[in-house]
Amino acid sequence: MDEPVCAYLHDLPALQSHIKAMVDILPKKTCLFYAIKANPDPKILKTLLPYVDGFEVASLGELQRVRYVSEEIPVLFGGPGKKEYELEQALKKGVSYIHVESLLELRKLIGVAAQLDIDTNILLRVNLHERTLPVTNVTMAGKPSPFGMDEWIIEEALTILQDVENTHVHFRGFHFHSLSNNKHPDRHMEMILLYMEKVEEWKRTFNVEVSVINVGGGLGVSYDDKPSFDWERFITLFKKSGVLDRLGEAELFFEPGRYIVADFVYYAAEMIDLKSSMDQHFAILRGGTHHHRLPASWGQDHPFSIVSTDDWEWTYDFKRPGIHDDFISIVGELCSPKDRLHSRAKVETLRVGDIVVFEKSGAYSWTISHHDFLGHPHPVFLYKDEWKTKKEEG
Ligand SMILES: *Cc1c(COP(=O)(O)O)cnc(C)c1O
Numbered sequence: 001m002d003e004p005v006c007a008y009l010h011d012l013p014a015l016q017s018h019i020k021a022m023v024d025i026l027p028k029k030t031c032l033f034y035a036i037k038a039n040p041d042p043k044i045l046k047t048l049l050p051y052v053d054g055f056e057v058a059s060l061g062e063l064q065r066v067r068y069v070s071e072e073i074p075v076l077f078g079g080p081g082k083k084e085y086e087l088e089q090a091l092k093k094g095v096s097y098i099h100v101e102s103l104l105e106l107r108k109l110i111g112v113a114a115q116l117d118i119d120t121n122i123l124l125r126v127n128l129h130e131r132t133l134p135v136t137n138v139t140m141a142g143k144p145s146p147f148g149m150d151e152w153i154i155e156e157a158l159t160i161l162q163d164v165e166n167t168h169v170h171f172r173g174f175h176f177h178s179l180s181n182n183k184h185p186d187r188h189m190e191m192i193l194l195y196m197e198k199v200e201e202w203k204r205t206f207n208v209e210v211s212v213i214n215v216g217g218g219l220g221v222s223y224d225d226k227p228s229f230d231w232e233r234f235i236t237l238f239k240k241s242g243v244l245d246r247l248g249e250a251e252l253f254f255e256p257g258r259y260i261v262a263d264f265v266y267y268a269a270e271m272i273d274l275k276s277s278m279d280q281h282f283a284i285l286r287g288g289t290h291h292h293r294l295p296a297s298w299g300q301d302h303p304f305s306i307v308s309t310d311d312w313e314w315t316y317d318f319k320r321p322g323i324h325d326d327f328i329s330i331v332g333e334l335c336s337p338k339d340r341l342h343s344r345a346k347v348e349t350l351r352v353g354d355i356v357v358f359e360k361s362g363a364y365s366w367t368i369s370h371h372d373f374l375g376h377p378h379p380v381f382l383y384k385d386e387w388k389t390k391k392e393e394g
Helices: 012-024 042-050 058-069 084-092 105-116 151-161 185-206 229-239 243-247 256-262 293-300 384-393
Strands: 006-010 028-037 056-059 075-077 096-101 119-126 167-175 212-214 252-253 265-277 279-284 304-307 322-331 340-351 356-358 380-383
Touching: 012 042, 012 256, 042 058, 056 058, 058 075, 058 084, 084 105, 096 105, 096 212, 105 119, 105 151, 105 167, 119 151, 151 167, 151 185, 167 185, 185 212, 185 229, 185 243, 229 243, 243 252, 256 265, 265 340, 293 340, 304 340, 340 356, 380 384
Parallel strands: 006 380, 028 056, 028 252, 056 075, 075 096, 096 119, 119 167, 167 212, 212 252, 279 322
Antiparallel strands: 006 265, 265 279, 265 356, 304 356, 322 340
């Protein structure tokens, strides 16, 4: 018997065109890094490698994944709760910048760098107190936050850095990552202007040189019928904003994750059963949120299309269950009511044996999922060429 379809399909050629188009219009003095936590698949990293200026990682595991595809590519090392062994490895493996998230982390880093006698560059991650940051469903700053340091701690951090004992840890600038999934280029630009004002103020107040301003990620992808972030429009706004002149000799880093990869991976799962309970229909898939947790994580419906198949008739001699012109909930194979990918989808025809293909499954999908909950087999991972032939075979 054939295994029911359950697969992640990667369109690497389309990803390549997308990253190329993004980088083609990137202004001078700006750099594009990929935050690999969105999707650390080695083939994705290899596809992006020739185009991006580097990768952003937040653990040694992620650093290892980057070093597996390249020994030289610049790396930004961020994330809260860095352990001393992580700081040590970051220094030994030669990351370009460490994003320091707290005063304790800074003190530990100074100690570790002195012990190893290795120099390093750092950016201080700041949690701004402005209420003017755009609001999205994941906001990490402008409110109490475990990420970065409050604005009024910057002075103390700079004092620690200026201590005569510290000869290895070099302050280079500031890092901000205040939100995720912002779909509005205009508000993104306003946020960056706010960052610029703040940095200019701190440069004056604390009399420090700033050579890098990292404005984080957070470029949004739409999972409904609204448009996703418009990178081209954003770059046009950015060029008109005067930021490039204000940067002087400094560089500005972008480090998006989601927007780079979301559109180029599909999650395909075969419909195993159709149930009607009270007044509702349920499509039960070979797969679910243990492979693709994003819709459950955000409590949203995930966009999909249906690939109809015709081999049912060859296999069974009883009637094939299906619905027509009706609403249906699309759920997974887990014994959990949270295992839901779409709550009320309108479908023309959906029959058992059809394949539901979830689009925009490239970011925070597989990588954030609880793969082994209930112990079902993992999906297969296919990359464009392999996937075409499998699909044609049925
Ligand atoms: C997650 C993360 C990113 C990427 O965020 P996206 O919303 O995927 O663009 C960038 N920087 C930091 C520090 C992050 O934690």
